[in-house]
Amino acid sequence: MQLEKYAIDEHNHQLLKNHQRNFEHVAADVKELDTVISKLKAFNIAIPSWALGTGGTRFGRFSGGGEPRSLEEKLEDVGVIHALNRSSNSISLHIPWDIPDNAQAIKALATQLGLHFDAVNSNTFQDQASQKHSYKFGSLHHVDKEVRQQAIQHNIEVIKYGVELGSKALSVWLSDGSNFPGQLNFRGAFQNTLESLQEIYGTLPNDWKVWVEYKPYEPNFYSTTIGDWGQSYLLASKLGPKASTLVDLGHHLNGTNIEQIVSILLMEGKLAGFHFNDSKYGDDDLTVGSINPYQLFLIFNELVEGMDARNMNHATDIGWMIDASHNVKDPIEDLLQSVQAIKIAYAQALLVDKKALQAAQLNNDVALAQEILQAAYRTDVRPLIAQASLLMGGALDPIKAYRKLNVRDSLIKERGVNTVATGL
Numbered sequence: 001m002q003l004e005k006y007a008i009d010e011h012n013h014q015l016l017k018n019h020q021r022n023f024e025h026v027a028a029d030v031k032e033l034d035t036v037i038s039k040l041k042a043f044n045i046a047i048p049s050w051a052l053g054t055g056g057t058r059f060g061r062f063s064g065g066g067e068p069r070s071l072e073e074k075l076e077d078v079g080v081i082h083a084l085n086r087s088s089n090s091i092s093l094h095i096p097w098d099i100p101d102n103a104q105a106i107k108a109l110a111t112q113l114g115l116h117f118d119a120v121n122s123n124t125f126q127d128q129a130s131q132k133h134s135y136k137f138g139s140l141h142h143v144d145k146e147v148r149q150q151a152i153q154h155n156i157e158v159i160k161y162g163v164e165l166g167s168k169a170l171s172v173w174l175s176d177g178s179n180f181p182g183q184l185n186f187r188g189a190f191q192n193t194l195e196s197l198q199e200i201y202g203t204l205p206n207d208w209k210v211w212v213e214y215k216p217y218e219p220n221f222y223s224t225t226i227g228d229w230g231q232s233y234l235l236a237s238k239l240g241p242k243a244s245t246l247v248d249l250g251h252h253l254n255g256t257n258i259e260q261i262v263s264i265l266l267m268e269g270k271l272a273g274f275h276f277n278d279s280k281y282g283d284d285d286l287t288v289g290s291i292n293p294y295q296l297f298l299i300f301n302e303l304v305e306g307m308d309a310r311n312m313n314h315a316t317d318i319g320w321m322i323d324a325s326h327n328v329k330d331p332i333e334d335l336l337q338s339v340q341a342i343k344i345a346y347a348q349a350l351l352v353d354k355k356a357l358q359a360a361q362l363n364n365d366v367a368l369a370q371e372i373l374q375a376a377y378r379t380d381v382r383p384l385i386a387q388a389s390l391l392m393g394g395a396l397d398p399i400k401a402y403r404k405l406n407v408r409d410s411l412i413k414e415r416g417v418n419t420v421a422t423g424l
């Protein structure tokens with residue numbers, strides 16, 4: 001299914017008058033309006049292929065209808081999201097949940113939908129029917145060289161798929177760890193991981209990167225070999241300039257100051273990018289901005305300030321991606337909400353009066369610093385985002401348009417009610 005532009009335009013038409021009024025109201029107070037709008041127009045967030053179907057927990061999965069049954073249909077769903085918000089022009093594949101064997105045809109379909117391929121993810125946290133050795137006790141950190149080799153070869157194969165599709169990064173997340181004290185030797189596990197990653201790193205094409213994701217717990221509950229940003233950073237530093245640290249917002253213990261981690265990694269040129277989601281307890285993979293939008297804003301405040309300090313291009317110099325799972329919502333609606341939440345946080349961060357904030361910091365004027373941050377945070381920037389979307393040919397209100405155009409009903413008609421997404 002593909003959305004026709006005229007249908008979106010027609011829907012916009014009905015909302016236009018209201019939008020104009022709201023936009024003028026906010027725009028009047030925005031100092032560099034044109035710059036803000038053009039930054040919002042350029043901003044895109046990759047959609048993970050695995051979030052297009054209904055997720056689940058170990059207790060059950062309640063699938064919705066019309067889910068994508070193939071990689072082609074996943075691309076079509078991202079095409080729908082991008083047609084509506086004009087901010088989701090790429091997809092991140094997870095191999096072997098996705099097997100892009102017919103790379104040329106897949107690439108052609110993506111191009112037709114205005115999409116490209118973001119980082120490719122490897123998977124050595126599950127056993128596949130065809131594999132010789134089990135990952136029960138880990139993959140790249142495994143005590144057995146043969147298991148490590150199998151996992152290394154898988155990562156190399158993922159890079160090959162990525163090269164065919166035009167991806168530029170390999171994203172590695174390992175579940176490797178231990179469930180009980182004494183189960184493994186921490187130094188041995190770290191050293192094996194490093195050596196395995198070095199072998200993978202050695203096969204990266206010149207213009208490629210490797211992103212090292214960390215996570216404190218789950219599925220292992222005593223230790224994780226790449227358990228925090230320090231361990232990821234250490235590996236990335238030892239590997240070299242093509243390696244950096246990927247921050248998944250859900251992979252932090254409660255109360256962790258993620259914005260500070262982001263600021264330091266950025267300063268060191270070692271921030272690969274993000275897996276955006278939100279959580280209340282742990283790796284909940286909830287809709288971005290649904291629980292703690294202020295934290296998201298504070299992260300973006302550090303990003304904008306830090307990227308400007310390093311003359312980085314906001315849109316392209318960092319990997320922006322969602323990593324979420326939707327158990328009770330329509331996945332497409334949930335992803336549209338996530339992208340909106342990210343753009344809201346970004347727009348608010350662009351509105352922070354940086355000079356005034358810096359002056360307040362230098363004067364140790366704590367109250368004023370807070371006022372400045374919160375003045376930006378409390379601005380309703382949604383009309384700015386709607387304006388950028390309108391100018392790019394997208395919907396003023398993507399979710400409203402998605403519902404009005406009965407997209408899910410069409411997908412159910414086309415694919416059926418009892419579809420099971422490939423992958424998870």
Ligand code: LRH
Nearest residue numbers: 121173213248275283323
């Ligand atoms: C692990 C993780 C990682 C995986 C994805 C499916 O929790 O965040 O990024 O690749 O979930």
Ligand code: MN
Nearest residue numbers: 213248275323
């Ligand atoms: Mn992740």
Ligand code: MN
Nearest residue numbers: 248250251283
């Ligand atoms: Mn996760």
